[in-house]
């Protein structure tokens with residue numbers, strides 16, 4: 001009989017990174033950057049007003065409530081887009097409209113680094129490789145963390161959330177800066193934590209949402225440590241502090257919206273347009289992006 005690497009098909013307890021929630025200060029700027037520039041699609045069904053906009057990027061979303069202050073991830077958001085050449089052209093086209101903001105973009109060998117109008121940093125890659133074969137999505141979010149915390153953060157996700165984790169020692173980083181760890185949060189998705197010597201800005205309250213298969217055991221483990229910050233409803237709770245499970249020391253802060261797979265929005269179909277389609281090159285029947 002044929003042999004296969006069966007462990008490569010294992011999934012930890014976190015089955016999906018669903019969305020990242022970042023406040024913005026105005027929807028016109030956000031539309032120019034996220035919809036016209038990056039090529040995402042505004043959710044046509046939910047939060048269609050001026051107080052919040054949801055953006056679809058493949059099977060993930062960005063939630064962008066309008067507030068007086070914009071939020072910024074302390075790290076970098078990984079994106080997959082269908083075509084880097086087309087992305088480069090779209091980013092060039094929104095430059096005049098985003099003048100005076102933090103917007104910037106630079107082309108690398110296999111990626112495009114983009115800074116959003118409010119300072120969020122994105123690394124955009126083409127489909128393929130480790131990202132699960134999707135044409136568009138958010139395969140990872142990478143967080144800068146304090147020196148000496150990566151191994152404890154990995155222990156937290158492994159023992160409290162039941163996630164599948166890997167830890168890279170400092171020498172594996174190649175930049176001599178510090179340790180790192182990676183937490184699997186779905187098919188081709190991860191949260192990455194990289195130690196840095198640089199001073200971290202204060203946590204500004206942005207959040208992310210994940211779905212868990214075993215929903216109750218992490219709740220009990222977090223509750224036993226007094227870490228549950230919100231009992232949202234039967235399908236959802238929240239926590240903020242990531243602690244060393246051995247010492248209880250708070251290693252990093254990041255609000256997690258934790259959802260069960262019975263949450264009504266689990267597996268919700270998301271509308272994604274093909275951002276390469278214009279009036280001029282319109283092809284009948286090609287409006288939607290087959291995200292893979």
Ligand SMILES: [Fe+2]
Pocket residue numbers: 019021063207208209257
């Ligand atoms: Fe949320």
